[in-house]
């Protein structure tokens with residue numbers, strides 16, 4: 001921020017401390033449309049102040065004085081792609097934690113432990129965390145898979161991919177270092193097995209887990225470009241909640257195509273209602289919203 005302000009004239013510097021004007025209805029609608037078109041995220045009228053605050057912070061950083069000028073910069077400015085990449089990180093909710101949905105991870109564990117042993121020995125298990133934020137979810141998946149393999153006395157033959165639209169969160173996830181507060185509530189044995197103290201009072205994921213997890217930037221609206229296929233487990237929680245119903249269904253269909261026959265798809269509770277994805281069979285569970293892909297494409 002300081003660096004940006006160094007390029008401002010004194011008048012602009014004074015301006016940057018002033019309050020931005022309120023966003024009018026037409027401007028709000030323009031930003032809503034842009035965000036939904038590019039990310040799938042719908043912003044309700046109640047979230048207007050969230051949008052104003054976050055746009056305002058970014059506009060001050062770069063010394064931009066009007067929502068309209070900033071909009072034009074984002075859609076057609078010379079640095080539009082890079083600026084959008086910065087902004088999208090500010091407009092997404094990135095809250096996450098290790099073992100966020102314990103029932104869902106228990107289901108993953110049961111699913112793996114009941115798979116034919118020969119299959120687990122022959123072919124690596126592939127899991128994918130879609131909308132992985134700073135990495136807690138894919139690392140948790142890796143820990144769960146590792147626990148299963150060790151319980152079955154098998155080599156840890158598995159890989160986990162985490163994907164997200166935001167570049168900064170992917171960088172943090174790759175870094176694998178966390179504030180110890182993020183581990184609150186986690187089982188002490190698991191903490192001791194999978195984390196070690198690191199620099200600046202952080203803890204880091206041990207290499208045996210880190211080496212099994214990779215991260216990539218991917219917009220869930222561009223699933224047709226994703227190289228993932230034959231996944232055994234797809235975990236997509238707390239992302240579709242921001243999308244319209246029709247779009248949730250579309251994305252679930254696309255994710256189902258990426259599952260291996262017999263693969264498991266897990267969403268967040270309540271993220272898909274009144275609809276049965278074709279080719280998938282609901283896992284009977286009160287607490288977890290999950291399906292198994294049928295062995296053939298028949299419904």
Ligand SMILES: C[S@@+](CC[C@H](N)C(=O)[O-])C[C@H]1O[C@@H](n2cnc3c(N)ncnc32)[C@H](O)[C@@H]1O
Nearest residue numbers: 039092093095096131133164165219220237238
């Ligand atoms: C609330 S976090 C969920 C993190 C994790 N799945 C969990 O449940 O703890 C939602 C994540 O979805 C990402 N996201 C939002 N829109 C996206 C899109 N169109 N494609 C991919 N990721 C997206 C955000 O950047 C954010 O990191």
